[in-house]
Amino acid sequence: MSATHSPRDTEVSNRPPRANPAVHRMLTGPALTPAHLSMVLLVVDEQAVDGPMPTTTVDRLPTVMRDCSRLGIPSVKIFAQATARDATGSVSLASDSLMARAVRVAKNAAPEVAVMTETCLCSYTPGGLCYVTDQRGRPDVAATIEVTAQQAVAHADAGADIIGPASMVLGTTRAARDALDQSGYEDRSVMPHVIYHSSLYDGFRLTMGATPHAGADRAFQISPTRPSEFISAALRLVEDGADLLLLEPALFTGDMVRDLRARTTTPLFPFSVSGEYNKLAPLDPGTGRRDVRTLAELCTTLRRAGATATVTYGAVEIARQLNS
Numbered sequence: 001m002s003a004t005h006s007p008r009d010t011e012v013s014n015r016p017p018r019a020n021p022a023v024h025r026m027l028t029g030p031a032l033t034p035a036h037l038s039m040v041l042l043v044v045d046e047q048a049v050d051g052p053m054p055t056t057t058v059d060r061l062p063t064v065m066r067d068c069s070r071l072g073i074p075s076v077k078i079f080a081q082a083t084a085r086d087a088t089g090s091v092s093l094a095s096d097s098l099m100a101r102a103v104r105v106a107k108n109a110a111p112e113v114a115v116m117t118e119t120c121l122c123s124y125t126p127g128g129l130c131y132v133t134d135q136r137g138r139p140d141v142a143a144t145i146e147v148t149a150q151q152a153v154a155h156a157d158a159g160a161d162i163i164g165p166a167s168m169v170l171g172t173t174r175a176a177r178d179a180l181d182q183s184g185y186e187d188r189s190v191m192p193h194v195i196y197h198s199s200l201y202d203g204f205r206l207t208m209g210a211t212p213h214a215g216a217d218r219a220f221q222i223s224p225t226r227p228s229e230f231i232s233a234a235l236r237l238v239e240d241g242a243d244l245l246l247l248e249p250a251l252f253t254g255d256m257v258r259d260l261r262a263r264t265t266t267p268l269f270p271f272s273v274s275g276e277y278n279k280l281a282p283l284d285p286g287t288g289r290r291d292v293r294t295l296a297e298l299c300t301t302l303r304r305a306g307a308t309a310t311v312t313y314g315a316v317e318i319a320r321q322l323n324s
Contacts, residue, residue, distance in 0.1 A: 010210030032071035032300045034322055036114065036307075038269065039064075039315035042207060043102040045081045049254045051207025053274050054313065058101050062109035062315075071319035074103055077164070077271075077311050078102050081208045083125045088132055089147050093154050097208035103158035115159065116191060116311075119151040119167035119176065122210035128218070129212055130167035141169055149175035154183040168192040168220035168233070177241030191244035191269065194234045194256075197221035199218035200249045200275030207274070224313060230256055231263070238266050246311065249273040249300065251280075254305045270302050272312040292317045 041064065042055045056064055068076060080099035084091045091097065099117060106115050121144070122130045131142040143166060152163045154174075163180065165172040173192045180188050205211040222230050227324075232257070235247055245260070247253040250270035257268050272295065280298060281290040292314045299310040299318065312318070 006106060023120040032296060032303055032318075032322065033175065033321035035074055036303050036309045036315060037073050037299065037315040038075040038309050038311040039068050039073050040075055040271075040311060041076050041078050041102075041106075041315045042071075042204070043078060043082070043098060044208075045083055045098065052278060053207040055067065055207060058098070058105050061105045065106050065110035065113055067316055068319075069110040069113050070291060071316060072114070073315050075116055075162070075309070075317050076106065077116040077118070078106065078160075079118050079208060080123065083088045084266070085126050087125060088122035088143065092121070092124040093147070093150050095154070095157065097154070100158040103155060103160050103304045107189045114161040116162040116164055117155045117195075118164045118166045119148045119155065119172070121147065121210070122205075123208050127212060128205070131169055131248075139169070144169045145171045145175045149170045149179040152176035152190070153179050153183045153185070154182055155188050156188045157260060160188065162189045162191050162244065164191045166195075168193065168195055168222075170236075171240075173237050173242055174240040182251060187245040190241055191246050192237045192242050193238075193271070193324060194230060194237065195221045195246060196224045196230065196252055198224070198249050198252065198275070200251070200273050203274030203278055219282050226256055227256065227259075231259055234260055235264065238264055242266065244269060244284075244308075246271050249276060250302060250310055251276050254302060257302060257305040257307050259285060259318070267308040269309055269311050270307050270312055272314070274313065281317070283311075286291040290314065290317055292321060296321065320321060 044055045046057055082091055089227050103115055120130050129151050132140045134140045148165055155163055163176055165176050177190050244267040245267045247256055248271035250272040254269050279290045280295040283290050293316045296318045302310050
C-alpha cells in the first residue's frame with residue numbers, strides 16, 4: 001500500500017527554517033567578509049587620466065593601503081600605467097618605474113597587506129599588446145618570456161609579494177618562478193592569469209592605455225566556448241610553478257572555480273574586471289557613490305563556488321558595507 005500524505009504534512013515539510021530569525025542565523029553558511037576580497041589599484045602619474053575607471057597616484061597610495069588594512073582587506077592587486085613605451089617593454093624593468101615606486105610605497109604604508117602585481121607588456125609597448133613581436137609583427141615567445149621574467153624580479157626587488165604573469169604566453173610562469181628562485185626570492189609567490197576573452201576588459205584598457213591598436217587582441221586568451229581548454233591551461237600553470245591562480249573575468253568563471261576546486265588545492269582568485277564594476281556597481285551621479293550590493297552578491301557566489309577571494313575594484317566599498 002502506498003503511503004499518503006496529508007496537506008498538513010506538506011505544509012510542515014515545506015516550511016522554510018528561515019521563518020524563525022534565530023534559526024535563520026544559526027543555519028547561515030560561511031559569510032562573505034573583507035578577508036575574501038582583494039582591492040584593485042590602477043596607479044597613474046599625476047596628470048589626469050581620461051578613462052572610465054577610478055585611478056590613484058603614488059602619493060595617494062598610503063591612504064588607500066591603510067584603509068585596506070583597517071577594513072580587513074588582506075591584499076591589493078596593483079597595475080601601473082607607463083608614460084614611456086618601447087617595442088620590447090624594457091621600460092618596465094627600471095628600478096624607478098611607476099610600478100616599482102607604487103609597490104615600495106604600498107609595502108611601506110601597510111607591510112601586513114600582500115601586494116600582488118601584474119607582469120605584462122600591454123601598458124609598456126606602443127601597440128598595447130601583451131607580448132613582444134618580431135619584425136613581421138608575430139608574437140616573439142622567447143623575448144616575451146625573457147622580459148616578463150625580468151619584470152618578475154624587478155617587482156620582487158621593489159617588495160611585491162605575489163607576481164602575476166598575465167599574457168598567457170606559455171612559459172612565462174615557469175620562467176618567472178625560476179627567475180625569482182635564482183634571485184633569492186623563493187618566498188615570493190607566482191599567480192598567473194587564466195583569461196577568457198571578453199568585452200568586459202574595455203574599461204581597464206581605455207584607462208591604462210592598454211588597448212591593442214590592431215583591435216581586440218586574443219592571441220593567447222581562451223574562447224569562452226572552450227571551458228575544457230580553460231581548465232587544462234589552469235592545471236598546466238600549476239605544473240609550471242603557479243602558487244595561486246587568477247581567473248578572469250569573474251562573472252563568467254564561477255563554473256571554472258567549481259571545477260578547478262575539485263581538481264586542485266591551489267588558491268583560486270577570480271578577478272572581477274572593469275566592466276563588471278561598471279555594470280554591477282553603478283555610479284550615482286548625484287552622490288558620487290556606487291551601489292555595490294550586486295557586486296557583493298557576485299563575490300558571495302564565487303566564494304560559494306570555492307574561490308579563495310575575489311579581486312575587485314569594489315573591495316573597499318564592499319568591505320565598508322560589510323563592516324557597517
